[in-house]
Amino acid sequence: MSLSILKNSLKKGKVTIKLDFVRSALPPEIEELGQELKKTIHTKFGRSFHIREVDTGSCGACESEIIACSNPLYDIQRFGIDFVASPRHADALLVTGPVSKNMELALKKTYEAMPEPKFVITCGHCALDGGIFKDSYYVVGAVKEILPVILHIPGCPPSPLTIIRALLGFLRQS
Amino acid sequence: MNHSDYVGNILGSEKINIIDLSEIYQDELYVIVDSTDFVKACHLLHKRLDSSVMMFFAEDLRQESQIFALYCVFLNVQSHTWLFVRQNIAQDKLKFDSLAKDIYSASLFEREIREMFGLEPVGNPDMRRLKLHDEVWPKEYYPLRKDFTGPKEDSFKGASYVFKRVEGEGIFEVPVGPVHAGIIGSGHFRFSAAGEPIINLEIRLGWTHRGIEKVLEGKDTNDALRIFECISGDTAFGYSMAFCQAIEKILGLNIPVRSQLLRILCLELERLYNHANDMGGIALDVGFSFPAQFASLIKEAILQLNEGLCGSRYLKGVNTVGGVKQDIDRVKSGLIMGALAKVKKDFIALEEMLFSSISFMDRVDATGVLRLRTARDLGIMGLAGRASGIALDMRKVFPGIYNNFSFKMAKEHTGDVAARLKIRCSEVKESLNIIQHCLEKLDACSPELKMTGEEKGGFALGCVEAWRGPVLVWVRLNTKGKIERCKIVDPSFHNWDGLSFAVLGNIIPDFPLCNKSFDLSYSGNDL
Ligand code: SF4
Numbered sequence: 001m002s003l004s005i006l007k008n009s010l011k012k013g014k015v016t017i018k019l020d021f022v023r024s025a026l027p028p029e030i031e032e033l034g035q036e037l038k039k040t041i042h043t044k045f046g047r048s049f050h051i052r053e054v055d056t057g058s059c060g061a062c063e064s065e066i067i068a069c070s071n072p073l074y075d076i077q078r079f080g081i082d083f084v085a086s087p088r089h090a091d092a093l094l095v096t097g098p099v100s101k102n103m104e105l106a107l108k109k110t111y112e113a114m115p116e117p118k119f120v121i122t123c124g125h126c127a128l129d130g131g132i133f134k135d136s137y138y139v140v141g142a143v144k145e146i147l148p149v150i151l152h153i154p155g156c157p158p159s160p161l162t163i164i165r166a167l168l169g170f171l172r173q174s
Numbered sequence: 175m176n177h178s179d180y181v182g183n184i185l186g187s188e189k190i191n192i193i194d195l196s197e198i199y200q201d202e203l204y205v206i207v208d209s210t211d212f213v214k215a216c217h218l219l220h221k222r223l224d225s226s227v228m229m230f231f232a233e234d235l236r237q238e239s240q241i242f243a244l245y246c247v248f249l250n251v252q253s254h255t256w257l258f259v260r261q262n263i264a265q266d267k268l269k270f271d272s273l274a275k276d277i278y279s280a281s282l283f284e285r286e287i288r289e290m291f292g293l294e295p296v297g298n299p300d301m302r303r304l305k306l307h308d309e310v311w312p313k314e315y316y317p318l319r320k321d322f323t324g325p326k327e328d329s330f331k332g333a334s335y336v337f338k339r340v341e342g343e344g345i346f347e348v349p350v351g352p353v354h355a356g357i358i359g360s361g362h363f364r365f366s367a368a369g370e371p372i373i374n375l376e377i378r379l380g381w382t383h384r385g386i387e388k389v390l391e392g393k394d395t396n397d398a399l400r401i402f403e404c405i406s407g408d409t410a411f412g413y414s415m416a417f418c419q420a421i422e423k424i425l426g427l428n429i430p431v432r433s434q435l436l437r438i439l440c441l442e443l444e445r446l447y448n449h450a451n452d453m454g455g456i457a458l459d460v461g462f463s464f465p466a467q468f469a470s471l472i473k474e475a476i477l478q479l480n481e482g483l484c485g486s487r488y489l490k491g492v493n494t495v496g497g498v499k500q501d502i503d504r505v506k507s508g509l510i511m512g513a514l515a516k517v518k519k520d521f522i523a524l525e526e527m528l529f530s531s532i533s534f535m536d537r538v539d540a541t542g543v544l545r546l547r548t549a550r551d552l553g554i555m556g557l558a559g560r561a562s563g564i565a566l567d568m569r570k571v572f573p574g575i576y577n578n579f580s581f582k583m584a585k586e587h588t589g590d591v592a593a594r595l596k597i598r599c600s601e602v603k604e605s606l607n608i609i610q611h612c613l614e615k616l617d618a619c620s621p622e623l624k625m626t627g628e629e630k631g632g633f634a635l636g637c638v639e640a641w642r643g644p645v646l647v648w649v650r651l652n653t654k655g656k657i658e659r660c661k662i663v664d665p666s667f668h669n670w671d672g673l674s675f676a677v678l679g680n681i682i683p684d685f686p687l688c689n690k691s692f693d694l695s696y697s698g699n700d701l
Contacts (some may be wrong), residue, residue: 016380032678050676053357053380053562054353055241055353055359055360055696056360056382057360057382057383057384057697057700058359058382058407058697059404059405059406059407059410059697060359060406060407060408060696060697061404061408061410061488062407062694063357063358063359063407063409064407064451064488065487066357067357067470068470068473068474068477071467071470071471071473071474072467072470072471073471073474075298076376083357085355085356086355090514098384100381100384101307101310101311101383102305102307102309102310102352102380102381102382102383103352103360103381103382104310105309105310106352106353106360106381108390110353126404131404132389132400132404133384133385133389133400133404134384135199135389136384136385136386136388136389137317137324137388138317138384139384139385139387156404157407157487157488158687159481159487174261
């Protein structure tokens with residue numbers, strides 16, 4: 001059995017492909033920003049800055065762009081920023097979407113579960129003030145009325161570059 | 175025989191009294207029957223047309239005619255028509271006989287009608303609310319009634335939701351959500367398991383409910399269009415297109431060929447980036463990270479291409495009522511050719527990576543099986559339906575400009591994760607071909623992009639086969655061009671139920687994989 005596996009992998013050879021085009025497609029500015037970001041995170045947050053994301057009624061495009069920040073092109077992880085599965089591991093809460101009535105409690109609980117010091121960042125027009133849904137009967141209102149928000153990343157949705165830039169700007173001052 | 179006669183004959187055969195039968199558009203037939211005949215009529219058409227309930231919704235017409243109207247919508251694939259069966263409910267009656275006992279696919283719709291309009295589906299075994307959660311929303315406030323005013327805040331204490339319970343020795347529950355481990359929408363999954371296998375999965379949704387159908391009321395079409403692009407971000411284009419189609423039908427606009435071509439070009443681009451996303455997601459959920467990352471780059475490449483074409487990575491701002499706002503000239507066309515040649519190569523490499531890995535295939539084969547029979551009963555739509563053997567693709571039923579392109583409808587029959595993956599692989603190839611041919615046709619096409627028409631009232635249905643499945647938008651405009659009522663159905667609304675059946679007997683660790691293979695929309699479902 002194990003012999004056949006070995007044979008199989010030898011026969012197949014290397015399956016990974018060199019992704020040389022990847023970095024070249026990125027504006028050079030992002031490398032510089034990133035290196036600066038890395039330094040800031042290194043000194044201020046003990047090497048890594050962890051973010052927990054919560055969707056309080058988003059359309060999903062904001063999530064898609066946040067996920068894109070971790071793809072091999074932007075690879076935000078290499079600068080020390082990571083998205084974590086539990087609020088217990090997080091330094092910051094990243095909120096998308098207008099706050100729907102159903103999500104209000106979950107949002108508060110997620111925030112409470114985070115250890116101090118903690119920050120709340122909003123992402124996208126919806127999270128700023130409800131965006132185009134602000135007059136709905138089911139939208140509670142801006143995240144900043146529920147939690148102390150320290151940074152807003154504008155856009156509908158903000159692109160990965162916008163997100164990375166905004167995080168850098170924020171970390172630089174804080 | 176024309177469609178009206180055909181339907182008239184079916185209903186006549188059971189002595190159902192037809193109050194009115196009118197062909198409003200070539201592909202939309204409205205039949206009004208007595209409340210007492212409604213269930214029988216729907217049941218008959220459901221069987222004879224072999225159609226699940228595609229939409230089922232209410233409309234508050236008390237101001238004009240002291241009634242609520244109820245529409246149950248079926249699809250006649252053979253004659254390429256939508257059939258709206260309507261009954262009128264007197265405003266003081268507030269109930270109707272449930273269809274759900276005979277037609278499962280009506281069940282969720284009835285619960286929705288109940289919570290939004292306060293019309294009781296008598297006989298529906300499940301009356302729990304879907305979107306207005308008991309914890310935060312008091313009883314007897316029905317948002318989609320015209321005289322709705324928000325609930326009074328202070329008196330409400332909050333009630334609790336009752337999950338279905340599986341009982342017995344050794345059975346335990348695993349609650350997950352609404353906030354998940356990943357970066358994803360909000361939903362609650364309640365697993366009941368004995369040992370490893372899942373015995374029951376109850377999916378509670380509605381967390382991201384934003385009251386979109388109400389927000390749309392009173393809006394003009396331009397404002398509404400912006401909202402449509404924000405219903406489900408990954409289908410921003412599909413939604414705006416379905417909405418525009420509905421409005422164009424009402425206004426009687428035949429949009430220029432060029433904009434028809436540009437629309438399907440964008441629709442196929444949307445399909446491509448989402449399929450790339452899911453192929454990668456499926457790999458990621460079995461821990462096969464190289465192809466997952468590789469796929470994320472394909473998606474990124476297409477998003478960047480989108481941005482280059484229209485300034486938006488999610489193709490927002492392209493559609494407008496009467497056509498499209500952005501043209502694709504020779505330069506942009508070259509851009510697409512270049513990008514897609516690369517994307518095509520990458521897709522082939524990705525497919526190769528996945529299908530040649532024995533351990534990967536072992537995880538996806540025979541995992542999360544949704545059988546044809548179940549899929550039919552539930553009314554599963556789109557991609558997931560095709561993977562279970564339901565040969566339905568709206569691009570074939572209502573082809574429009576697609577008529578100019580030959581493409582094969584993807585179909586599988588095993589209904590497992592592998593089948594849903596294979597559907598994506600073959601749709602990717604077809605989409606790439608369609609785009610290619612689109613570009614060729616654009617060259618020879620007149621430059622006209624947009625049509626304008628007289629303001630007009632009326633109602634119509636828009637339908638687009640977006641990447642997940644058909645997005646349906648029914649709109650009623652008043653004479654001032656404002657929206658009176660709008661009903662939206664995302665394929666996810668039907669398909670979430672499919673997921674809860676597909677996971678049965680699978681182990682909980684395979685749930686993310688099953689889930690990703692469906693990749694349903696939270697926001698499109700919750701509205
Ligand atoms: S800001 Fe825009 S992209 Fe983000 S959740 Fe809201 S509608 Fe979607």
